[in-house]
Amino acid sequence: MSQIYDRVALIGLGLIASSMYWAIKRSGLAGEVTGYARSAETRDTAREIGLCDRVCESAAEAAEGADLVVLCVPVGVMGDVAAQIAPNLKPGATVSDVGSVKAAVIEAVAPHLPEGVHFVPAHPLAGTEHSGPRAGFAELFDNRFCLIVPQQGSDRAAVERVEQLWQGMGSETEEMDADHHDLVLAVTSHAPHLIAYTMVGVADDLRRVTDSEVIKFSAAGFRDFTRIAASDPTMWRDVFLNNKNATLEILGRFTEELFALQRAIRTGDGEHLHEYFTHTRAIRRGIIEAGQDTDAPDFGRSK
Amino acid sequence: MSQIYDRVALIGLGLIASSMYWAIKRSGLAGEVTGYARSAETRDTAREIGLCDRVCESAAEAAEGADLVVLCVPVGVMGDVAAQIAPNLKPGATVSDVGSVKAAVIEAVAPHLPEGVHFVPAHPLAGTEHSGPRAGFAELFDNRFCLIVPQQGSDRAAVERVEQLWQGMGSETEEMDADHHDLVLAVTSHAPHLIAYTMVGVADDLRRVTDSEVIKFSAAGFRDFTRIAASDPTMWRDVFLNNKNATLEILGRFTEELFALQRAIRTGDGEHLHEYFTHTRAIRRGIIEAGQDTDAPDFGRSK
Numbered sequence: 001m002s003q004i005y006d007r008v009a010l011i012g013l014g015l016i017a018s019s020m021y022w023a024i025k026r027s028g029l030a031g032e033v034t035g036y037a038r039s040a041e042t043r044d045t046a047r048e049i050g051l052c053d054r055v056c057e058s059a060a061e062a063a064e065g066a067d068l069v070v071l072c073v074p075v076g077v078m079g080d081v082a083a084q085i086a087p088n089l090k091p092g093a094t095v096s097d098v099g100s101v102k103a104a105v106i107e108a109v110a111p112h113l114p115e116g117v118h119f120v121p122a123h124p125l126a127g128t129e130h131s132g133p134r135a136g137f138a139e140l141f142d143n144r145f146c147l148i149v150p151q152q153g154s155d156r157a158a159v160e161r162v163e164q165l166w167q168g169m170g171s172e173t174e175e176m177d178a179d180h181h182d183l184v185l186a187v188t189s190h191a192p193h194l195i196a197y198t199m200v201g202v203a204d205d206l207r208r209v210t211d212s213e214v215i216k217f218s219a220a221g222f223r224d225f226t227r228i229a230a231s232d233p234t235m236w237r238d239v240f241l242n243n244k245n246a247t248l249e250i251l252g253r254f255t256e257e258l259f260a261l262q263r264a265i266r267t268g269d270g271e272h273l274h275e276y277f278t279h280t281r282a283i284r285r286g287i288i289e290a291g292q293d294t295d296a297p298d299f300g301r302s303k
Numbered sequence: 304m305s306q307i308y309d310r311v312a313l314i315g316l317g318l319i320a321s322s323m324y325w326a327i328k329r330s331g332l333a334g335e336v337t338g339y340a341r342s343a344e345t346r347d348t349a350r351e352i353g354l355c356d357r358v359c360e361s362a363a364e365a366a367e368g369a370d371l372v373v374l375c376v377p378v379g380v381m382g383d384v385a386a387q388i389a390p391n392l393k394p395g396a397t398v399s400d401v402g403s404v405k406a407a408v409i410e411a412v413a414p415h416l417p418e419g420v421h422f423v424p425a426h427p428l429a430g431t432e433h434s435g436p437r438a439g440f441a442e443l444f445d446n447r448f449c450l451i452v453p454q455q456g457s458d459r460a461a462v463e464r465v466e467q468l469w470q471g472m473g474s475e476t477e478e479m480d481a482d483h484h485d486l487v488l489a490v491t492s493h494a495p496h497l498i499a500y501t502m503v504g505v506a507d508d509l510r511r512v513t514d515s516e517v518i519k520f521s522a523a524g525f526r527d528f529t530r531i532a533a534s535d536p537t538m539w540r541d542v543f544l545n546n547k548n549a550t551l552e553i554l555g556r557f558t559e560e561l562f563a564l565q566r567a568i569r570t571g572d573g574e575h576l577h578e579y580f581t582h583t584r585a586i587r588r589g590i591i592e593a594g595q596d597t598d599a600p601d602f603g604r605s606k
Contacts, residue, residue, distance in 0.1 A: 076573075125520055125522045126522065129587065144522055145519060145520055145522070147520075174519075183511060183512060184512050184516050184517075184520055185520070187505070187506045187509060187512050187517060187525070188506065188516075188517060188520045188521055188524065188525040189520075189524040189525060191502065191505075192502055192524040192525050192527075192528055193524050194561070194564060194565075194568075195498055195502060195561070196524070197564070197579060197580055197583050198557060198560045198561045198564055199494065199495055199498060199557060200583040200586055200587075201560055201579060201582065201583055202490070202494075202553065202556045202557050202560050203490045203491065203586070204582070204583070204586055205556070205560075206490060206553075206556070208483075208486060209486060209487050209490050211586075211589065212593075213487050213491075214487075214490060214491060214586070215586070215589040215590050215593045216448060216477075216593055217428055217448055217450075217487055217488070217491045217492075218491055218590050218593075219428045219429065219447055219448065221491065221492040221495040221496050221499070221531055222490070222491040222492060222495050223590060224495075224527040224528075224530070224531060225495055225527075226583070226586055226587040226590055227527070227587060228524055228527060229580070229583040229584065229586070229587065230583070230584045230586075230587035230588075231580075231584075233576075233577050233580035233581045233584060234577065236576070236580050237573050237576040237577045237580060238573075240568045240576060241568065241571055241573055241576070244568055244569065244571075247568060248565060248568060248569060250505065250509075251561070251565055253505045253508070253509065254501060254502060254505050255558065255561070257501045257504055257505050257508075258497070258498070258501045258554070258558070261497060261500070261501055262497075262551060262554055265497075265543045265544065265547055265550060265551060266547065266551060268544055268547075270379075270540050270541075270544055273536075273539070273540040273543060273544070274536050274537065274540045276500060276504060277500055277532070277534075277536035277539050277540065278536045279504065279507070280500050280503040280504055280507070280529070280532040280533070281532065281533045281534075281536060283503055283506070283507055283514075283517070283518070283529055283532070283533075284432065284503075284529040284530060284532065284533035285533075286514065286518045287518050287521050287526060287529050
């Protein structure tokens with residue numbers, strides 16, 4: 001794979017940025033990669049493990065002279081970071097981000113960017129329940145989608161270059177508008193995460209079932225919820241606060257359906273339950289056929 | 304490992320029974336294993352793949368002369384099957400089961416068993432989203448708990464032999480009373496399954512987000528829900544109908560918590576959300592430390 005950018009700056013050095021760095025290096029996609037993290041401890045860690053060619057002492061310094069600046073910070077601080085780097089952006093540079101919410105990020109970031117800078121929001125659908133600079137690995141994006149949300153009047157060449165970068169890091173890219181992105185993600189990610197957090201909280205709170213029982217007997221389905229509910233708290237707080245409407249809409253639908261199933265249980269309507277469960281099983285089949293998971297019979301078992 | 308029973312009968316040849324067969328053979332835990340499935344097709348498959356030393360044409364025939372008979376059928380038909388085998392049980396034999404619900408199964412099965420037969424209900428906390436006679440594999444129970452629910456006046460020797468069998472198949476055993484079992488499982492398994500089924504149903508139902516988008520972009524959390532929601536519909540219908548009270552109680556608690564988090568999102572109470580998510584993260588840590596999952600950063604990625 002050939003070099004796509006001379007200089008890339010990664011602002012925020014958590015799971016996504018650190019994985020981007022290793023994926024960029026794996027394929028030689030950029031000449032130099034600078035990085036910045038707000039916490040001195042994270043910057044020290046980055047230097048220690050060789051994360052980024054150059055770790056800078058400010059976001060503005062990292063962004064200076066970069067052809068691409070990627071904001072990899074929690075959604076709630078994207079606007080502040082954009083304001084910090086704006087004066088140092090070089091004309092013709094591209095700014096992108098990796099936030100899980102798009103409309104709110106665009107609203108927060110776009111006003112700060114000077115004329116002549118291209119804004120190409122993006123969202124890689126990849127992650128693990130780990131976070132921080134040590135959590136990254138080059139393969140995180142392999143075979144995962146990265147959604148690109150071009151802005152009105154986006155320079156097509158700038159958009160395509162961002163897409164090439166993600167493809168070079170192993171992803172498949174797809175373009176989508178911001179509102180649709182936020183609705184799709186509310187369904188496939190944001191509502192499921194809130195539900196998992198809730199269920200884990202309930203389990204922990206239940207006095208008649210001890211913590212140790214919940215933990216010991218988690219293999220029976222609950223374990224996958226705990227995995228989801230172990231994701232970064234700051235990131236997820238910001239996601240929910242910034243994709244409020246779509247998330248609340250989906251949760252409303254969810255509650256409605258859950259009440260219908262609870263009623264079926266209460267009244268002993270086995271037919272309704274069986275029909276519902278048969279239908280949902282078919283959706284799983286579709287996901288396996290789409291190559292987004294394997295059919296291996298190792299439910300909940302990691303290697 | 305030495306032989307624990309001369310003759311074991313497996314009634315119902317799905318994922319659990321077929322895994323038991325391979326696990327028994329792996330360690331030579333029984334002399335002969337007979338099997339029976341209601342459907343002729345399943346019996347044919349079993350004969351074809353060498354599942355069971357002898358596949359019988361009735362449950363009674365399979366149970367005849369067995370030292371241990373394990374009911375591996377959906378919870379809703381345990382009572383019927385117990386009635387069918389009762390006349391053929393040999394004096395001193397042990398009857399066990401693998402149902403995910405214990406109080407209702409005991410109530411359905413116990414009255415049919417003749418005096419002199421030991422009833423030792425059990426529940427292996429292991430499974431995959433696949434079902435049927437071809438789904439089994441010898442390693443399914445390795446390092447998983449099997450809960451044993453001894454009955455009042457259970458013969459201790461009979462209980463311990465069942466425990467030895469499960470340990471021989473790779474499990475760790477633990478004794479528990481039926482009501483507590485049903486509550487613990489409602490938290491760690493039954494409620495999470497219903498929630499996963501519901502969320503997958505909602506996603507599918509949402510016309511503005513096409514099926515293909517839900518499937519393509521499932522990597523972001525939703526995929527784990529679809530895996531859970533792909534489990535056997537008949538088994539799960541019976542679980543909910545037979546663990547009605549505990550499941551509805553936990554779902555009630557769940558809804559209450561979910562409403563509180565929804566309110567926090569609506570009012571923008573980031574502190575509440577952050578605190579909640581930080582707390583649930585700690586629970587995950589406990590599960591990893593208990594050896595019930597690994598810390599490998601491959602969230603949602605199967606091999």
